[in-house]
Amino acid sequence: MSAMSNSDNPVEIIITDDWQGACFDALARQGVSRPLLVTSRGTASRLGLSGIFPNAPVMGDIQPHPTCEQMQAAITRTRRQKFDSLVAIGGGSVLDTGKAIRMASQAECHELEQLFGWDGGITSNVPMVCIPTTHGTGSEVTKWATIWDRKDGIKRSLSNDQLYPSAAILDASLTLSLPLDLSLISSLDALSHSFEALWNKNANDAATGFALEAIMLILQNVPRLKQNPKEASVRRDLLRAASLAGLAISLTQTATAHAISYPLTLKFGIPHGLAAALPLLPLIKLNRSLLSEHLNFLVKNLNLSSETELDKQITETPKPILKSRLAEFGVSRDELPEIARLSCTAQRMTNSATPLSRADVLSVLQAIY
Ligand SMILES: [Fe+2]
Incomplete structure (x- = not known):
């Protein structure tokens, strides 16, 4: 078992081959013993969680890309359950649903709508252990929970300093059964997070260091993942990369890239990680002057001959497993201006260090059409 250095991020990151032991140790360190288990049906059955947590109340049917209605239902269902902590085991949607339940419990407010932008204070601390079974979102180290508001067609976030998990447990064995397509989508999300931290107006040395290390780990390991998805050392590196990218963002x-991805996911069902990675290459071109030192670093440390080769590696990442053009997802060329408009209204667009116009965003969409 080892810890990961995480700058000022308050999450205790534990890298281990024994997630169960690490989980119970983390709960004991927090002085709690009755966790609510948040997971999906598939994970619960695959890992035999009812035997590992025999007396724990369970929220066990989390769906991918949870909506406001599903998050509210999870909060309502767990409201009367007795727990002093949470253990969330699963992908980003499971971890984010766990965070919403935790926020409701800590704030003693069980109306999701009131929890957005909550400034009513936190009544109690409910420690949370996050155990990712994918290597993408980095939710195990962030203070956000993503919620998909399908009624209004927007992505929303719960955000609060009290939502940083108490501990993140990274055990590569939990990711070995993730199918190759979902594995690539996960790593593409982490790759996107990494670049987003570089062309960001909030960029700083710590975030840049995390992001560059994550990009190198992802580009080195994705070809190996495609050759052998069951190789634990590859999964370990990709899990580490996802958490590093999470620390960066x-x-x-x-x-x-995320601002552009939201309408692509909400309107056309393009999985989040893929939607967030498709715009990377044209965005690298638009941000090239800002990125030149970082791109040089990557070319040198990945032993590549040129930036063109780096571009090629990024382009190749989803292939041949995933579709990589908007036209393949049923997007019509006529819809690109509306997608550009929606992208420019998304919250995250204003974080770009390079000001981008709607015409710039349209050019990105045309480049990936
Ligand atoms: Fe993301």
Whole structure:
């Protein structure tokens, strides 16, 4: 077992081959013993969680890309359950739902709508252990929970300093059964988080260091993942990369690529990680002067011959497993201006260090069409 250095981020990051032991140790360090278990049906059955946490109340049917209605239902269902902590085991949607339940419990407010922008104070501390089974969102180290408001067609966030998990447990064995397509989508999300931290108006040395290390780990390991998805050392590096990228955006937030991704996910169902990674290459071009030192660093440390080769590696990341053009997802060329308009109204767009016009965003969409 080892810890990961995490700058000023308050999450205790534990890298281990024994997630169960690390979880119970983390709960004991927090002085709690009755966690609410938040997970998905598949994870609960695959890991035999009812045997590992025999007396724990369970919120066990979390769906991907949770909506406001699903988050509210999870908060309502767990309101009367007795727990002193949370253990969330699963992908980003599970971890984010756990955070929403935790926020409601800590604030003693069980109306999701009131929790957005909550300034009513926190009544109690409910420690939370996050155990990711994917290597993408980095939610295990951030203070946000993403919620998909399908009624209004926007992505929303719960955000509060009290939402940083108490501990993140990274055990590569939990990611070995993740199918290759979802594995790539996860790593593409982490790759996008990393670049978002670089072209961000909130960029700083710590975030840049995390982001560059994450990019190198992802680009080095994705080809190996495609060859052998069951290789634990590859998964360990990709899990570490996702948390590093999470640490980076916990300092900067996300930016343009995520702003562009939200309408692509909400309107066309493009999985989040893929939607957030598709715009990367044209955005690298638009931000090239800002990125020149970082791109040189990556070319040198990845032993590449040129930036063109780096571009090629990024382009190749989803292939041949995932679709990588908007036209393949049923997007019509006529819809690009509206997607550009929606992208420019998304919260994260203003984090771009390079001011981008709606015409710039349209050019990005045309480049990936
Ligand atoms: Fe993301």
